[in-house]
Amino acid sequence: MRVEYINPFVESAYNVLKEVLNCQVNRGELYLKSTSTPVLGVAALVGLAGDVEGRILFDMSKETAIKVASVMNGEELKELDDLAKATITELANMITAQAVTKLHDLGFKFDLTPPAIFTGDNMEVTTAEVEALIVPMVIPYGKVEINVAIRERL
Amino acid sequence: MKTKMDFPAINDRRPEGLKEDGTPYRVLIVDDSMFVTKQIGQILTSEGFEIAGVASDGQEAIDKYKELYPNVDLVTMDITMPKMDGVTALEKIMEFDKNAKVVMISALGKQDLVKKSLLLGAKNYIVKPLDRKKVLERIVMSLKK
């Protein structure tokens, strides 16, 4: 996978998290995971189809998701309820929309699937034949991993 | 933010945000979350409403309401906010203007506070997560009350 695909997502994740949470955001080290990716607890997944195909996963622990949703709503949420899930989905939407605009400007053409949210312990996401590049974004409420597996269509 | 929810409907009816004389309804948005303020703002402006002001706590809401009055048609009022909560702010706004139109914005599980707000004179309430349809429906209904 080419690194240039992940940069727009990292940049826009940085901007959006900083804006909506109004907090310090630190970018962790990029790393590579093989096809089977354990998920931290709450994952919003957006699929891409077109010139490039694959998916982006916004992955965080349940505790982090609840805190992020609480800050975004100005409400203290106690559990990962419908409001919390809708908020994390919207966060994924915001980050993706900004990144995709950049990728379209670079000439890549593709469509997006609406974000789907997955929750649970010991989940794994398998992406056939594409390794995933991951950039952890560290915020005061934990970390959000931007997990991108994209390839050019053959 | 481009979701299909945020696109205004394109047809020849009068947008919900305009009065009969063609001028926009003026809304004061009160919420301690910038995310929610922006969400409500986008939904309303896409229908022609005018955002007359925003406030991020109850005290600021009262000050802004008095400052805008009588050029304010409706208030969206968050319940949970720092300094002064939305129910207290509602009460004070109703004392100042008994015809004020206030719509409460609530998270799930706050039925008691919502009930109290309705007794204090709130016209309606919206439970988060917010969506375009729900927000417009409740606000338009409250303006007609």
Ligand SMILES: [Mg+2]
């Ligand atoms: Mg609040």
